[in-house]
Amino acid sequence: MQPFDFVHAKDDAGAIAAASRDGSKFVAGGTNLIDLMKSNVELPSHLVDINGLHHAAIASESGGIRIGALARMSDVAADANVRRRFPAVSQALLASASPQVRNMASIGGNLMQRTRCPYFRELLFAPCNKRNPGSGCAALNGDNRRHAILGGSNACIATHPSDLAVALAAFDAVITLRGKSGDRHVKATDFHLLPGDTPHIEHDLRPGELIVSVFLPDAPHASRSSYLKIRDRASFEFAVTSAAVGLDLAGGTIRSARVALGGVGTKPWRSTAAEAELIGKAANDATFRAAAEAALAGAQPRQLNRFKVELAKRTLVRALGDLAGGAA
Numbered sequence: 001m002q003p004f005d006f007v008h009a010k011d012d013a014g015a016i017a018a019a020s021r022d023g024s025k026f027v028a029g030g031t032n033l034i035d036l037m038k039s040n041v042e043l044p045s046h047l048v049d050i051n052g053l054h055h056a057a058i059a060s061e062s063g064g065i066r067i068g069a070l071a072r073m074s075d076v077a078a079d080a081n082v083r084r085r086f087p088a089v090s091q092a093l094l095a096s097a098s099p100q101v102r103n104m105a106s107i108g109g110n111l112m113q114r115t116r117c118p119y120f121r122e123l124l125f126a127p128c129n130k131r132n133p134g135s136g137c138a139a140l141n142g143d144n145r146r147h148a149i150l151g152g153s154n155a156c157i158a159t160h161p162s163d164l165a166v167a168l169a170a171f172d173a174v175i176t177l178r179g180k181s182g183d184r185h186v187k188a189t190d191f192h193l194l195p196g197d198t199p200h201i202e203h204d205l206r207p208g209e210l211i212v213s214v215f216l217p218d219a220p221h222a223s224r225s226s227y228l229k230i231r232d233r234a235s236f237e238f239a240v241t242s243a244a245v246g247l248d249l250a251g252g253t254i255r256s257a258r259v260a261l262g263g264v265g266t267k268p269w270r271s272t273a274a275e276a277e278l279i280g281k282a283a284n285d286a287t288f289r290a291a292a293e294a295a296l297a298g299a300q301p302r303q304l305n306r307f308k309v310e311l312a313k314r315t316l317v318r319a320l321g322d323l324a325g326g327a328a
């Protein structure tokens, strides 16, 4: 492991100043960063511990719920207001990692976690544009069974690993970032970036900027929502495909809908095309299948992950069907 110094930040200004130095990283739960430091994928020279900052609250505000970036995944999943007003968010968190990891891991760290692409995480594989810009991509013609079918480029096809981020993309969450020049508010759908030619640039986060909170706006399609995750084993595993869905129904007709997919995109994949297929239609299998076709219309699978196209469609149809059935 590369040597680094360690600072306990006492306030936001101190944290931001300390993290603005070249080679700095914040550390919260450490469940992703420390792993990657041990394998020399991450090489910070300054670690800024932010656990002493006051950003762990989960609070109702006018029109929604604000979740502090240092709230732990297990606390957010168990929060009564989150469970009632955003069930998909609670379910996405409970489907993530293990109880032990969720007790340590923070909401901010979850959004910032790096991809699980095995070539990224293992230095033995030289080509990885995300880890070493310009070196190539071992996954393009390698073991790409778990890789993205939406949003990829010739530089990178790694999936975004977070389940929570999929639910936040679906339900119009807004992330508050704090930096030297004050606060900015970025839509969750804009926070994670497509790889394009620069897959090492993953977020709309400026040097030294701290995620301080996530705001979830109340809506009828958010309180009737769910998260379905398909994985290779029943627990402690990342998504092969997943869907965060919300429906507001009037009788059997869909008044409003939200759809985002996980496990298939290089970023959490909100599908407004699928939503357009749902709104104003009868809540039945034909409608759900049309939405799934729209969501996957631009899919570009590789040799080992063609199965994901149909699996993602079925995941979405099942998630919508279960939700509509449960609403009857």
Ligand SMILES: Cc1cc2nc3c(=O)[nH]c(=O)nc-3n(C[C@H](O)[C@H](O)[C@H](O)COP(=O)(O)OP(=O)(O)OC[C@H]3O[C@@H](n4cnc5c(N)ncnc54)[C@H](O)[C@@H]3O)c2cc1C
Binding pocket: 025, 026, 027, 028, 029, 030, 031, 032, 033, 034, 050, 069, 070, 095, 096, 097, 098, 101, 104, 105, 106, 107, 108, 109, 110, 111, 112, 113, 161, 162, 163, 164, 209, 210, 211, 212, 236, 237, 238, 239
């Ligand atoms: C075995 C295992 C299984 C897992 N399975 C899943 C899964 O199924 N689904 C899933 O979604 N996740 C899964 N995870 C990932 C886990 O959710 C993340 O490791 C965790 O959420 C990261 O949070 P942390 O607080 O520990 O972040 P840290 O490791 O402390 O930090 C991660 C990154 O976030 C940055 N960061 C942290 N907080 C902030 C902030 N407030 N502002 C700006 N930057 C910040 C750090 O600088 C670092 O770059 C798994 C992890 C493990 C170890």
Ligand code: SF4
Binding pocket: 115, 117, 118, 119, 120, 127, 128, 129, 130, 131, 136, 137, 138, 139, 140, 155, 156, 157, 158, 199
């Ligand atoms: S898919 Fe992305 S992360 Fe994986 S090897 Fe290619 S460039 Fe690296």
